[in-house]
Structure formats: structure tokens, C-alpha cells
Amino acid sequence: xxxxxxxxxxxxxxxxxxxxxxxxxxxxxxxxxxxxxxxxxxxxxxxxxxxxxxxxxxxxxxxxxxxxxxxxxxxxxxxxxxxxxxxxxxxxxxxxxxxxxxxxxxxxxxxxxxxxxxxxxxxxxxxxxxxxxxxxxxxxxxxxxxxxxxxxxxxxxxxxxxxxxxxxxxxxxxxxxxxxxxxxxxxxxxxxxxxxxxxxxxxxxxxxxxxxxxxxxxxxxxxxxxxxxxxxxxxxxxxxxxxxxxxxxxxxxxxxxxxxxxxxxxxxxxxxxxxxxxxxxxxxxxxxxxxxxxxxxxxxxxxxxxxxxxxxxxxxxxxxxxxxxxxxxxxxxxxxxxxxxxxxxxxxxxxxxxxxxxxxxxxxxxxxxxxxxx
Numbered sequence: 001x002x003x004x005x006x007x008x009x010x011x012x013x014x015x016x017x018x019x020x021x022x023x024x025x026x027x028x029x030x031x032x033x034x035x036x037x038x039x040x041x042x043x044x045x046x047x048x049x050x051x052x053x054x055x056x057x058x059x060x061x062x063x064x065x066x067x068x069x070x071x072x073x074x075x076x077x078x079x080x081x082x083x084x085x086x087x088x089x090x091x092x093x094x095x096x097x098x099x100x101x102x103x104x105x106x107x108x109x110x111x112x113x114x115x116x117x118x119x120x121x122x123x124x125x126x127x128x129x130x131x132x133x134x135x136x137x138x139x140x141x142x143x144x145x146x147x148x149x150x151x152x153x154x155x156x157x158x159x160x161x162x163x164x165x166x167x168x169x170x171x172x173x174x175x176x177x178x179x180x181x182x183x184x185x186x187x188x189x190x191x192x193x194x195x196x197x198x199x200x201x202x203x204x205x206x207x208x209x210x211x212x213x214x215x216x217x218x219x220x221x222x223x224x225x226x227x228x229x230x231x232x233x234x235x236x237x238x239x240x241x242x243x244x245x246x247x248x249x250x251x252x253x254x255x256x257x258x259x260x261x262x263x264x265x266x267x268x269x270x271x272x273x274x275x276x277x278x279x280x281x282x283x284x285x286x287x288x289x290x291x292x293x294x295x296x297x298x299x300x301x302x303x304x305x306x307x308x309x310x311x312x313x314x315x316x317x318x319x320x321x322x323x324x325x326x327x328x329x330x331x332x333x334x335x336x337x338x339x340x341x342x343x344x345x346x347x348x349x350x351x352x353x354x355x356x357x358x359x360x361x362x363x364x365x366x367x368x369x370x371x372x373x374x
Contacts, residue, residue: 065235066102067275069112073096073098073275084258088104088109100116108264108266109263109266112271199283199285203283205308212235212279213225213236213237214301216247218243219246220285227257229260233263236264270297279304279309283312284311284312287314288339309373310370314369315340315367317342351371
């Protein structure tokens with residue numbers, strides 16, 4: 001006599017099949033999406049499987065890309081199908097392991113550990129709310145406050161509290177792409193277009209895969225990645241709520257990006273909401289120096305990437321070979337709120353976190369580096 005499979009076993013079988021059918025790097029030209037063969041799980045006690053329909057389906061539960069930031073178990077999503085802002089916004093996510101629910105907020109999905117708390121508030125170190133700017137470097141201070149690099153008063157470096165409070169305001173997210181980011185070229189950054197081209201060159205082996213843009217800020221590069229059509233899904237991820245709101249404001253005015261497979265997610269870089277080995281590429285533009293613990297962040301990036309996955313990052317260097325000797329102790333003393341590293345430290349960090357094939361490109365205080373998961 002035939003015995004019906006238990007719901008939990010059926011779900012496990014479905015998820016295992018789902019993971020096995022995903023190629024590490026999906027190239028749309030070589031491997032067209034197999035929409036007709038993908039199964040979907042209905043929300044019922046029998047957990048029945050049926051072929052996916054090409055039309056939007058409501059009140060449907062299925063395993064999604066995202067995972068619980070607490071236990072890293074895949075989240076079950078209930079709502080309309082599709083990986084775009086509207087579909088994600090109208091969906092609910094729940095972890096069946098720890099029973100925690102997650103929902104969208106102001107057009108982004110909050111997948112932080114503290115999501116849904118009512119009384120508890122947690123403030124991250126100042127750097128995590130900052131938007132990729134080196135507040136203590138002379139080159140950048142000259143952009144912010146009207147000083148030349150040679151004439152900055154020492155008292156300016158004592159303004160950490162006021163400057164950081166300003167950096168957390170909505171005004172900062174508004175001005176980031178409206179003149180502020182362009183001033184990074186004073187530290188050697190080649191500019192967003194050239195930086196995007198450089199990153200795309202590194203990401204060529206992962207074409208067609210899932211890309212996560214961690215610490216995305218206002219989505220400057222997330223939008224470029226989504227618009228390129230080179231990736232099956234793009235996740236714009238940041239801890240700053242103001243930055244994610246600004247990212248949405250930019251996206252909603254571009255129909256091409258609005259209809260693309262992109263999601264906005266609030267998350268902690270040291271607790272990334274993805275299952276192990278589920279992401280093909282990770283980008284972190286001008287971000288590493290803002291992370292409270294770069295080692296924890298890079299270890300997390302390694303965890304979520306598939307074998308062969310590529311991590312590309314850029315940041316400000318603390319010192320370079322061209323940094324005048326008299327400035328080196330000064331920069332060391334005034335970088336206490338941020339993790340500015342040297343070229344050697346960044347390479348050592350990537351290797352110690354298990355990454356291989358490290359490469360770099362350096363120009364003044366700018367460095368773009370790439371590393372791969374074995």
C-alpha cells in the first residue's frame with residue numbers, strides 16, 4: 001500500500017531539488033531559464049507540487065533566495081511571484097526553523113536580526129551608517145568643508161560627533177550622487193563609470209548569476225548592474241535605511257530598472273541573509289572601511305558565495321607608497337572610527353578568510369581588489 005510522504009519530507013525534497021537544479025553561473029545565452037520545469041509549493045497541509053504558471057500567482061508559498069539572518073535557514077515566501085520591487089514589497093517572508101517573520105518597509109525588505117522589534121533599538125558604530133566617504137582624509141575634508149588639503153585646521157579632526165551626526169541625516173543620502181561622490185576622484189577613484197567597467201571585467205566568469213551589492217549606499221552601482229542585464233538577480237543591500245530610500249527614489253524614475261530583477265534589502269554585512277553557497281558574485285564599492293569588522297564581513301561574503309564565486313571590492317587606503325612620511329602618523333592617529341587598511345592588510349584579510357586568486361589595482365588612495373572562493 002502506498003504511503004503519502006510527510007509535508008516536511010516533501011518540502012525538504014523540493015528544496016534539495018531546487019538547489020541542485022541551479023547552476024553555479026547561469027549564462028542566459030547558453031542556458032535559457034527553464035520556467036516550465038520549475039516547481040512551486042502551494043500553502044496547504046499536503047504541500048502539493050505543481051508546474052509554475054507564467055502569470056502572477058497570489059497566496060503562494062515557496063522557498064526563495066533569502067535566508068533568515070538568525071539561523072541561515074531559507075525563508076519561505078508568501079505572495080506574488082517575481083523578483084522585482086513590487087513583488088518583493090507585497091510578499092511576506094517567514095523562517096520555518098525559528099518562526100521569525102520578515103516584511104517589507106518603505107519599498108525595501110528588512111532582513112536584519114532586529115527586524116520587527118518594538119522596544120529594542122540597536123545603533124551600529126558610526127561607520128556603518130556612513131556612506132563610503134573618508135571623513136578624516138585631507139582630500140575628502142577639502143571637498144566637505146571648503147579647505148584645501150594643506151590648510152585643514154587640526155580642530156576639524158575633533159568634529160567626529162558632529163560630522164557623523166550629519167552623515168546619518170537624510171540630506172547625506174540625497175547629496176551623495178549629486179556632487180559628493182564625484183569628489184572621490186581627488187583620492188584616485190577613477191569615477192563610477194570606469195569603476196563599473198573594472199568590476200564587470202572581474203565578474204565576467206559569473207555572467208548570468210546572482211549578484212549582491214553589499215553596502216550599496218544609494219544604489220549607484222546596483223542600478224548599473226541591474227541595467228546591464230548581465231545577472232539573473234541583483235540585490236542592493238545596505239544597513240542604512242536612508243540610503244535604501246534614496247536608492248528607491250532613483251529606481252522608480254527609471255522604468256528599465258524598475259521592471260528588472262532587483263531587490264532592495266536592509267541587512268548587516270556581518271549577518272548576510274543568504275544561505276551558504278547561494279550567491280555567485282558580491283560587490284562592495286567604497287565600503288570596506290565603513291564595516292565595524294572587515295574580517296567578519298569578508299568571512300560572511302565567503303560563506304554565501306558558491307564555489308568559484310567572485311568578490312570585488314574597493315576602498316580608501318590608509319597609506320600608499322606615495323603618502324608623504326610626515327602624513328603617515330597623522331592618518332594613523334585620525335582613522336579610529338574607520339577601518340582604513342593598507343594594500344598588504346587587505347590581501348592578508350582576503351586570504352585569511354579563505355579566498356584565493358587575489359588581484360588588485362591601485363591609484364593613489366584608491367584600491368579595487370578581487371578574490372575568488374575555492
